[in-house]
Amino acid sequence: MEQELSKKERRELRRQERQQVVQSETRKKKFRIWIIWGAVILVIAAVGYFAYKYVSKVSNIPDIGEVFPIEGSNHIAEGTKVNYKTNPPSSGDHYGTPANWGIYDHEIPDEAVVHNLEHGGIWISYRPDVPEATKEKLRSLAGEYSGKIILTPRAANDSPIAIVSWGRIHKMGIGPDGSFNADTIYNFISKYRNRGPENVPDSMPGKDY
Secondary structure, X not given: OOOOOOHHHHHHHHHHHHHHHHHHHHHHHHHHHHHXXXXXXXXXXXXXXXXXXXXXXXXXXXXXXXXOOOOOOOEEOOOOOOOOOOOOOOOOOEEXXXXXXXXXXXXXXXXXXXXXXHOOOEEEEEOOOOOHHHHHHHXXXXXXXXXXXXXXXXXXXXXXXXXXEOXXXXXXXXXXXXXXXXXXHXXXXXXXXXXXXXXXXXXXXXXXX
């Protein structure tokens, strides 16, 4: 028959058991910490990799369009007309509130959209007389973006399609069937979106004009 443990021995045994539990929990905690840090490092590495790939892709896109001198950036009262030096305008004085991002079936004052350009937006405009197929394709393209894109008709355009960022314009023609080079617009957006002097969040509200 085994000899009964003394009180001292039982206390020592319980102490050892508690110590083993603490050591086991400590090892588990350290393991969990290493797992978390490993996951964080992997996420950072993945973000860095994709950021590098994106920057490399954008940097490999050749410049598109023509650069124009900045005409100013003061706020003016709504209803005030500005005599811009480019068609469409690509910079200059503008209304204090930009237009909401999105697709419009009516013209918006130039003075409103110039504020969108200042916020790093891309303005795609087309003459109202382009074929419906052109309009539909432009609407589909613009609809792929959740912000920083504004599409409007504009009768004053001297080309069927114009894409504009702050200080830069690229004018495009269309084919007999209303077709156009969509890749040019995609590349323009990739290269010049969020390149305005005031880079604000996509969700920043504007106004419906």
